[in-house]
Amino acid sequence: MRKINFNAGPSAIPLPALELAQKEMLDFEGTGMSIMEHSHRGKDYMRVHAEAKALLIELMEVPATHEVLFMQGGASMQFALVPLNFLAAGRRADYVVTGTWGKKALEEARRVGEARAAWQQTDVQGRYVRVPKQAEVSFDERACYVHTTSNNTLFGSQYWQFLDTGKLWQVCDMSSDILSRKVEVSKFGLIYAGAQKNLGPSGLVVVLVHKEFLKAASEHIPLIFRYATFAEHDSLLNTPSTFGVYMLRNCLRWLKAEGGVSGMALRNEKKAKALYAVLDELPEFYIAPVEKESRSHMNVVFHLANAALDEAFVKAAAAEQMAGVKGHRSTGGMRASIYNATSQQDVETLVDFMRRFARQHG
Amino acid sequence: MRKINFNAGPSAIPLPALELAQKEMLDFEGTGMSIMEHSHRGKDYMRVHAEAKALLIELMEVPATHEVLFMQGGASMQFALVPLNFLAAGRRADYVVTGTWGKKALEEARRVGEARAAWQQTDVQGRYVRVPKQAEVSFDERACYVHTTSNNTLFGSQYWQFLDTGKLWQVCDMSSDILSRKVEVSKFGLIYAGAQKNLGPSGLVVVLVHKEFLKAASEHIPLIFRYATFAEHDSLLNTPSTFGVYMLRNCLRWLKAEGGVSGMALRNEKKAKALYAVLDELPEFYIAPVEKESRSHMNVVFHLANAALDEAFVKAAAAEQMAGVKGHRSTGGMRASIYNATSQQDVETLVDFMRRFARQHG
Numbered sequence: 001m002r003k004i005n006f007n008a009g010p011s012a013i014p015l016p017a018l019e020l021a022q023k024e025m026l027d028f029e030g031t032g033m034s035i036m037e038h039s040h041r042g043k044d045y046m047r048v049h050a051e052a053k054a055l056l057i058e059l060m061e062v063p064a065t066h067e068v069l070f071m072q073g074g075a076s077m078q079f080a081l082v083p084l085n086f087l088a089a090g091r092r093a094d095y096v097v098t099g100t101w102g103k104k105a106l107e108e109a110r111r112v113g114e115a116r117a118a119w120q121q122t123d124v125q126g127r128y129v130r131v132p133k134q135a136e137v138s139f140d141e142r143a144c145y146v147h148t149t150s151n152n153t154l155f156g157s158q159y160w161q162f163l164d165t166g167k168l169w170q171v172c173d174m175s176s177d178i179l180s181r182k183v184e185v186s187k188f189g190l191i192y193a194g195a196q197k198n199l200g201p202s203g204l205v206v207v208l209v210h211k212e213f214l215k216a217a218s219e220h221i222p223l224i225f226r227y228a229t230f231a232e233h234d235s236l237l238n239t240p241s242t243f244g245v246y247m248l249r250n251c252l253r254w255l256k257a258e259g260g261v262s263g264m265a266l267r268n269e270k271k272a273k274a275l276y277a278v279l280d281e282l283p284e285f286y287i288a289p290v291e292k293e294s295r296s297h298m299n300v301v302f303h304l305a306n307a308a309l310d311e312a313f314v315k316a317a318a319a320e321q322m323a324g325v326k327g328h329r330s331t332g333g334m335r336a337s338i339y340n341a342t343s344q345q346d347v348e349t350l351v352d353f354m355r356r357f358a359r360q361h362g
Numbered sequence: 363m364r365k366i367n368f369n370a371g372p373s374a375i376p377l378p379a380l381e382l383a384q385k386e387m388l389d390f391e392g393t394g395m396s397i398m399e400h401s402h403r404g405k406d407y408m409r410v411h412a413e414a415k416a417l418l419i420e421l422m423e424v425p426a427t428h429e430v431l432f433m434q435g436g437a438s439m440q441f442a443l444v445p446l447n448f449l450a451a452g453r454r455a456d457y458v459v460t461g462t463w464g465k466k467a468l469e470e471a472r473r474v475g476e477a478r479a480a481w482q483q484t485d486v487q488g489r490y491v492r493v494p495k496q497a498e499v500s501f502d503e504r505a506c507y508v509h510t511t512s513n514n515t516l517f518g519s520q521y522w523q524f525l526d527t528g529k530l531w532q533v534c535d536m537s538s539d540i541l542s543r544k545v546e547v548s549k550f551g552l553i554y555a556g557a558q559k560n561l562g563p564s565g566l567v568v569v570l571v572h573k574e575f576l577k578a579a580s581e582h583i584p585l586i587f588r589y590a591t592f593a594e595h596d597s598l599l600n601t602p603s604t605f606g607v608y609m610l611r612n613c614l615r616w617l618k619a620e621g622g623v624s625g626m627a628l629r630n631e632k633k634a635k636a637l638y639a640v641l642d643e644l645p646e647f648y649i650a651p652v653e654k655e656s657r658s659h660m661n662v663v664f665h666l667a668n669a670a671l672d673e674a675f676v677k678a679a680a681a682e683q684m685a686g687v688k689g690h691r692s693t694g695g696m697r698a699s700i701y702n703a704t705s706q707q708d709v710e711t712l713v714d715f716m717r718r719f720a721r722q723h724g
Contacts, residue, residue, distance in 0.1 A: 007400070010398060010399060018387055026380055033367050034375060036564075239372065241564055243565065
């Protein structure tokens with residue numbers, strides 16, 4: 001029996017995407033071998049590669065100004081590749097730090113060159129509980145780029161109004177909310193996303209990069225570090241994570257059939273509303289630390305007012321076939337990650353459970 | 363129906379490894395979710411991670427001096443990471459260039475620091491047809507390391523006696539022959555291998571690195587580039603390719619059941635002998651460019667004396683359910699890649715076909 005999966009990443013994958021992978025595991029579309037056994041330069045894999053890319057372009061409405069790249073190494077690899085490519089010597093990059101991963105991105109940039117936190121704010125307990133408003137942030141007008149994180153997986157905040165970086169290129173880590181809502185790709189110099197939340201399995205990274213921004217990239221770094229290399233070779237300079245791209249294709253087919261990005265956005269809003277509603281209804285039992293205007297639709301973070309009940313909560317949820325509700329080890333508390341693959345019904349099951357649990361232990 | 367797969371990589375995967383993945387695709391060991399949907403920090407994935415690592419240590423007899431790392435980005439990423447970690451400023455690295463990938467590794471190192479070809483030799487047609495003997499190579503005694511390629515996928519040569527690099531650390535790309543024969547891991551400072559030939563699907567890279575060598579690594583590069591980071595965090599600083607590690611586990615279970623590395627070595631020798639025998643028997647029809655002492659047991663490279671028959675050969679092989687016999691686009695001709703997952707019977711089918719084809723067209 002399949003569990004209800006609230007894991008933060010790797011996380012739930014749409015069942016039809018997995019079922020197709022299962023069906024085709026030994027024989028991909030009558031070719032007599034698994035997609036994993038196909039050459040990355042053969043026509044069968046190339047078809048998958050092209051379909052995944054075309055679906056991504058269609059679903060995200062990627063303009064012709066942007067390249068779509070398939071890379072590896074997770075968002076953490078992007079933390080290093082972005083400054084290596086774009087942080088020129090003698091110049092600076094601005095980082096808007098709204099959570100743990102943004103902070104890590106800044107720290108990694110500082111191992112490459114000069115970078116500063118253009119904005120960084122935590123509450124008295126050291127938690128990141130909001131994203132900034134436009135008026136709160138000022139950028140270095142000579143910055144090579146501004147780095148932002150669209151959704152903070154760990155603390156559960158999300159931009160509902162992206163920052164306007166004016167003439168500066170905006171580089172955005174969208175690992176945990178890509179394809180969950182409409183985004184104007186044209187406003188970003190570079191978008192990157194590890195696949196293991198809304199796109200498929202870990203090990204694959206999707207990058208969208210503006211062709212003009214690419215022209216500013218360093219040519220004095222190893223070939224394999226250059227976004228330009230991936231753009232020139234259609235992400236096939238070397239062997240990509242072929243199974244990762246295949247699973248991405250399967251997930252995007254499902255997403256398209258489910259109403260595309262606008263369908264997902266509607267569903268995600270409903271799911272998040274239902275969960276935050278129970279938190280707001282029971283503030284003496286459940287505490288939602290994130291400011292309302294910054295609440296994430298992907299990662300709903302909360303604590304039990306009585307932390308002594310934490311273990312019982314996780315156990316009782318598990319007994320009702322719900323996995324992954326425990327918060328990140330660095331924050332404690334609870335977190336329900338409700339990415340695209342999590343259904344309205346999954347969330348209602350959790351909401352119902354949370355109400356019952358509060359009644360029983362309140 | 364499953365094809366006989368002679369692809370050079372990604373390549374054949376043992377059927378039981380795929381069948382297990384198929385069976386467990388929706389529900390890994392009764393956990394109610396795919397292994398791809400499990401958190402990389404949860405006990406279920408951790409069990410897989412630990413088993414894959416333990417099997418690798420057991421099968422390769424990895425000594426306690428060496429760390430086992432799971433990385434991403436293919437061998438091509440290692441081409442850059444090796445010099446970034448170990449090529450100190452003002453010093454040099456030696457590369458023994460025995461094929462296209464070794465050459466690419468050298469070129470990438472030169473984008474990082476100073477590196478030279480300690481040996482490099484092609485025939486009059488520009489083909490790499492042999493590996494050097496010890497007496498032919500002299501190393502820079504101040505080199506940070508010596509880089510070698512144990513098996514050359516593209517040209518089909520292989521070391522049967524590894525070079526002795528004395529006090530210098532030897533870094534070896536074993537992507538295309540890891541686990542195909544016994545190797546004294548203790549003699550290497552670092553071994554790396556992209557998984558898509560003998561270990562599983564593309565996207566995963568296995569690294570074995572000597573702990574003493576690690577101490578010489580740079581601490582002035584991004585965290586995600588450092589082998590030390592992966593060693594310290596058991597390859598879990600960030601999310602690994604969890605499905606890749608799972609498939610590695612499945613492949614290693616199969617390999618162990620099939621007699622381990624010594625079982626594979628015996629089988630691989632038999633397979634290679636059978637194929638080279640037909641090439642040697644029919645030298646007027648088939649041309650094997652690689653010198654006999656350097657012949658690879660993994661990639662059997664040959665040409666038809668009459669290149670006009672190339673297309674007919676590939677077509678006729680395909681008609682008998684054999685895929686992947688076409689040579690690399692840069693070399694032309696034919697190549698049968700006969701990694702661990704290729705059976706004796708698969709090779710006999712090819713040998714039989716090659717005899718018939720020569721009779722019919724000779």
